[in-house]
Amino acid sequence: MPRVGLSAAAVVSAAIEVIDEQGVDALTLAAVAARTGVAPPSLYKHVAGLAELRTLVGIRVITEMTDRSVAAVLGRGGDEAVAVLLRTYRDYVREHPARYAAMPPDPLHEPAMIEAGTRMLQVFLATLREYGLTDSAAIHATRCGRAIAHGFASLEAAGGFGLSEDLDETYERLIAMYVASLPRR
Amino acid sequence: MPRVGLSAAAVVSAAIEVIDEQGVDALTLAAVAARTGVAPPSLYKHVAGLAELRTLVGIRVITEMTDRSVAAVLGRGGDEAVAVLLRTYRDYVREHPARYAAMPPDPLHEPAMIEAGTRMLQVFLATLREYGLTDSAAIHATRCGRAIAHGFASLEAAGGFGLSEDLDETYERLIAMYVASLPRR
DNA sequence: CTTAGAAGCTAGTCAGCATAGCCAGCCCCT
DNA sequence: AGGGGCTGGCTATGCTGACTAGCTTCTAAG
Numbered sequence: 001m002p003r004v005g006l007s008a009a010a011v012v013s014a015a016i017e018v019i020d021e022q023g024v025d026a027l028t029l030a031a032v033a034a035r036t037g038v039a040p041p042s043l044y045k046h047v048a049g050l051a052e053l054r055t056l057v058g059i060r061v062i063t064e065m066t067d068r069s070v071a072a073v074l075g076r077g078g079d080e081a082v083a084v085l086l087r088t089y090r091d092y093v094r095e096h097p098a099r100y101a102a103m104p105p106d107p108l109h110e111p112a113m114i115e116a117g118t119r120m121l122q123v124f125l126a127t128l129r130e131y132g133l134t135d136s137a138a139i140h141a142t143r144c145g146r147a148i149a150h151g152f153a154s155l156e157a158a159g160g161f162g163l164s165e166d167l168d169e170t171y172e173r174l175i176a177m178y179v180a181s182l183p184r185r
Numbered sequence: 186m187p188r189v190g191l192s193a194a195a196v197v198s199a200a201i202e203v204i205d206e207q208g209v210d211a212l213t214l215a216a217v218a219a220r221t222g223v224a225p226p227s228l229y230k231h232v233a234g235l236a237e238l239r240t241l242v243g244i245r246v247i248t249e250m251t252d253r254s255v256a257a258v259l260g261r262g263g264d265e266a267v268a269v270l271l272r273t274y275r276d277y278v279r280e281h282p283a284r285y286a287a288m289p290p291d292p293l294h295e296p297a298m299i300e301a302g303t304r305m306l307q308v309f310l311a312t313l314r315e316y317g318l319t320d321s322a323a324i325h326a327t328r329c330g331r332a333i334a335h336g337f338a339s340l341e342a343a344g345g346f347g348l349s350e351d352l353d354e355t356y357e358r359l360i361a362m363y364v365a366s367l368p369r370r
Numbered sequence: 371c372t373t374a375g376a377a378g379c380t381a382g383t384c385a386g387c388a389t390a391g392c393c394a395g396c397c398c399c400t
Numbered sequence: 401a402g403g404g405g406c407t408g409g410c411t412a413t414g415c416t417g418a419c420t421a422g423c424t425t426c427t428a429a430g
Contacts, residue, residue, distance in 0.1 A: 001394055001409055030386060038409075041388080045408050050387065105340055108347030117347075139350045143337075144359050151336020152328075155290055162293030162302070165324045173366070174329050181362040186378055186425055215417060226419075227378050235418065 004038055008046045011036065012056045016099060019057070024101040027054070054102070055112050061103045062116040065092050069123050079179045081127050082145070086175050089149040090156070097157035105150070131182050141182065148174050189223055193231045196221065197241045201284060204242070209286040212239070239287070240297050246288045247301040250277050254308050264364045266312050267330070271360050274334040275341070282342035290335070316367050326367065333359050 014035045019027050029050055033040040047053045072088040073081050093100040104110060107117025124142045133141055152171055155161060161170075199220045204212050214235055218225040232238045257273040258266050278285040289295060292302025309327045318326055337356055340346060346355075 003395065003408060006408075028386065029388090039411080040386080041390095041411085042409055044388080105343035105345040106347070109344055121347075136350055139348055140355045140358055143340075143346060143350075143355045144362065147336035147340060147355075147359060148333060149336070150340060151332035151334070154339070155328075155332060155335060158290035159294055160290040161328060162291070162306075163324055165321055165328075170325045170328045170332075173325055174332060177329065177362055177366040180365070181358070188377060188426065191377080213417065214419090223377095224379060225417080226380085226421095229419075230377055 004036065006036055006038060006042070006046055008056065011043060011046045011053065012060055015053055015057050016060065016102075019098045019102050020096060023098050027057070027102070029053070055104070055110060057102050058104045058107070058110075059113055059116045061096075061099055062107055062113065062120055065089070065103075066116070066120045066123060068092055069120070073123065073127055078130050079182070081130075082179055082182070083175050085124070085127050086145065086149050086178070087171075090153045090171055093153035093157050100153065100157050128182070130185075132185060133183070144181070145178055148178055189221065191221055191223060191227070191231055193241065196228060196231045196238065197245055200238055200242050201245065201287075204283045204287050205281060208283045212242070212287070214238070240289070240295060242287050243289045243292070243295075244298055244301045246281075246284055247292055247298065247305055250274070250288075251301070251305045251308055253277055254305070258308065258312055263315050264367070266315075267364055267367070268360050270309070270312050271330065271334050271363070272356075275338045275356055278338035278342050285338065285342050313367070315370075317370060318368070329366070330363055333363055 011032060014032050015027055018031045018035060022031070027050075029040045029043055032053070033043055036043075043053075047056065069085055069088050072084050076084055104113060107113035107120070121142065124145060125138055128138055128141055128145075131141070152174055156167060161167060196217060199217050200212055203216045203220060207216070212235075214225045214228055217238070218228055221228075228238075232241065254270055254273050257269050261269055289298060292298035292305070306327065309330060310323055313323055313326055313330075316326070337359055341352060346352060
């Protein structure tokens, strides 16, 4: 009985591979077990069950997106930073469409995800800092940005745009629309 | 063996009740069977299986939304019509959050849903008619509207807005942002 | 009244989650 | 170096749910 040397992180990585390759509905313990070369029950040594695995995957994905967003926005400001943030969001989703579907839409409601979700929120808020929005106005502006990015990206990832018009152009229009709505100083 | 007198439409209605009450993940043939007072295999007399039931539910939901949108927009025009369309979209989702999650994001890719999806698209395009957009510009504008409505509504339905700020206000801002982006004549 | 088809049923298979309980490899401690 | 305990594997088992096969009964048309 040679040991495989699994860990919770390795299980999550395998789960993400399964999702990337076969879609979020194909995430089963059986599939992850097969990929890691282990019998399904063995996964319970590292992960409490399918539900926990899903939240761990969600945390991983949020964290990845946040890290990328931070890297992209660092050193920029104003309209430029906002546009880059939105593009980065979409680019991530386009690169990993299935993975995005595994990201919970309400991270702030799941205790385990609050930390990761809050960090993402902070990046949005920080990017809007220069506009001098009051607390409440900043929240509204952040929500609008998130709704736009999530709405477009999730539709694109799901193949929801039937027609052949250029999607880059549609998204740039959305970005312009959003930037225009932010207050000039 | 008294007959229950089921039909495909009745099965879909029961499925929607299950979704409304217990969420979209609770849609199982077993649950629908229990609700209709029938053994699970009997459902196959009316519906080819869970997958088909889901697409029938999707069609029903799209059709309902379209009907409501048409009723709301009829007799209006311009910015007013656009705003009403977006509000109607969100209101439907707020009333039936779980049901919305059962609506496929890509109706134009599923042959069975093309008709219903196209009708919804037509309503969007017709509402924008007054702005005199060229074909391509109309597509981009429709997509933007859909991304905004879907993005906000799906996040709201999923409980994705953690903080307590007024959601009506956020949505009105999005509507204003969108309307402002449409060309003045 | 007969008969065919539709609508229901039971029984059974298979996938997938989960739990229980056993066994072997590995590390640490003396 | 040897031994013990933890840990990471395993098999076996049970449960739910989708789906199939094949039977029975109700009903409606002729």
